[in-house]
Amino acid sequence: MTTLPIGRYRFFQTLxxxxxxxxxxxxxxxxxxxxxxPSASWSIYLEEGKLIYACYTDKMFDLLYRHLQRLSExxxxxxxxxxxxxxxxxxxxxxxxxxxxxxxxxxxxxVNQKYMSPAQVGMLIEQxxxxxxxxxxxxxxxxxxxTSESFLDDMPKFCHLDLPLLVExxxxxxxxxxxxxxxxxxxxxxxxxxxxxxxxxxKIEQEFASQDSYQTVDYDTNDNKGQQTSQKPFExxxxxxxxxxxxxxxxxxxxxxxxxxxxxxxxxxxxxxxLMHIIRVKPxxxxxxxxxxxxxxxxxxxxxRKHSYFQSTPVIMVTGRxxxxxxxxxxMVRATGYLTKPFTQVDLLKVVFQNIESSTx
Numbered sequence: 001m002t003t004l005p006i007g008r009y010r011f012f013q014t015l016x017x018x019x020x021x022x023x024x025x026x027x028x029x030x031x032x033x034x035x036x037x038p039s040a041s042w043s044i045y046l047e048e049g050k051l052i053y054a055c056y057t058d059k060m061f062d063l064l065y066r067h068l069q070r071l072s073e074x075x076x077x078x079x080x081x082x083x084x085x086x087x088x089x090x091x092x093x094x095x096x097x098x099x100x101x102x103x104x105x106x107x108x109x110x111v112n113q114k115y116m117s118p119a120q121v122g123m124l125i126e127q128x129x130x131x132x133x134x135x136x137x138x139x140x141x142x143x144x145x146x147t148s149e150s151f152l153d154d155m156p157k158f159c160h161l162d163l164p165l166l167v168e169x170x171x172x173x174x175x176x177x178x179x180x181x182x183x184x185x186x187x188x189x190x191x192x193x194x195x196x197x198x199x200x201x202x203k204i205e206q207e208f209a210s211q212d213s214y215q216t217v218d219y220d221t222n223d224n225k226g227q228q229t230s231q232k233p234f235e236x237x238x239x240x241x242x243x244x245x246x247x248x249x250x251x252x253x254x255x256x257x258x259x260x261x262x263x264x265x266x267x268x269x270x271x272x273x274x275l276m277h278i279i280r281v282k283p284x285x286x287x288x289x290x291x292x293x294x295x296x297x298x299x300x301x302x303x304x305r306k307h308s309y310f311q312s313t314p315v316i317m318v319t320g321r322x323x324x325x326x327x328x329x330x331x332m333v334r335a336t337g338y339l340t341k342p343f344t345q346v347d348l349l350k351v352v353f354q355n356i357e358s359s360t361x
Contacts, residue, residue: 012038012141018167020144021133025049025163032150037142042132043101045152050160053104053152054129056136060103061091067127071120078115086110089259099346100151108156108353109262112239122159129161133170151346154354239356240281241265244274244300245289245318250341254287257345258352271295275303283313285355287339290319290326301333314355318343 015037024033028049035042041057056063065083072080090106099105107124110116116124241263243254251267258265266281268274271292278286286304290297297317304310314336319326321340330338339351 012036012143015139015142015144017137017139021163021167029146029148031146031148032152033144033146035136035139035142035144037139040135040139042136045150046163047157047160049163051129051163051166052157052160053101053125054132055101055103056132060101061087061106063128063131064103064106067124067131071116071124075116075120078110082110082115085261089261099349104152104155105349105353107158111156111158112353112356113262118156118158125159126161126166129166130170130173133167134174137167137170137174151350154350156353238262238264239285240283241285241287241352242268242274242278242281242283243287243318244268244271244292244297245287246271246292247289250289250318254348257348263352271297271300274300278304278310279307282309285352286310286313286315287318288315288335290317290321298329298333301330301335305334316351316355 020035024044024046030047031045033044033046035044043053043055043057044051045053045055065086068078068082068086069080072078072082086106086109089109090102107121111118111121239262241254241258243251243265245251245267246269248267248269251269255265255267266277266283268277272294274295288297288301292300297319301315301317304313304315315334316337316339317330317335318339319341327338336355337351339347
């Protein structure tokens, strides 16, 4: 039995997509617009009126994989089997979690693992948006809603696109495709190419194809545009995380929530031994419980900040307390962030991805 998402159970009205898109940019809003039709749904994320991501919700990974496959021919560090890796981590691994946009988490992962640069991802997001808006511009009825808080609030941003210009570009592309289709029909009807000419064209195409199979051209690296490059295996970073908590349940939950293809998680349940582990491992991020015997999280964080090596290492305070006084204490000891118990996999991933960049700069 197929279960429809809750968003599908709506009262639909006649919609004019261009007017709706105009409404989205009439004010410099930050948040997520969701559009629902009887057969599909879209998520459009804005920051101060600029587009930061757009998703065709029902086909989010299909679109992403198709564009990554195309880009793998241009970007040496992006291998052609990347879709299988992303599927294992972000589709299978997050099946039972209410992750709004696991595809965006996958994109962040591509940057963190240095498969793609932030600039390349910005161009990828623009190409995805053009394809996302194409079916959206064709809907006749549906519903929509806006939420000011969104899944992308604390995530890295790779572009800020002008939505009206993007829609215009999408319309122009659709018109060009229609014109090209029309020209193709005309050429076929009047036998534009002679038999000999077609044979010559086929021969030329085969020659180009044989040349392309021996080289890779990267058009996106700094000063080597159009220069031939060879694809070399790229060593991917395994991020080291230390979780200090006197509860083995919390440590195990964090280990289960973080994929071992990307994170190496070390759990420490005795705070007095934590400093020794931290100095030895030199983690990229530290998850630190506040309420522990003998040495609490605030005291431990203060000691870490006195060590020259750990003055800028992200330290996330993990606690069941979320009052203003507790957050003020965390600021006083220069903690980087705050994660409130109980937390979900989504909560943990957001705070980790938010701080992982600063740990590797």
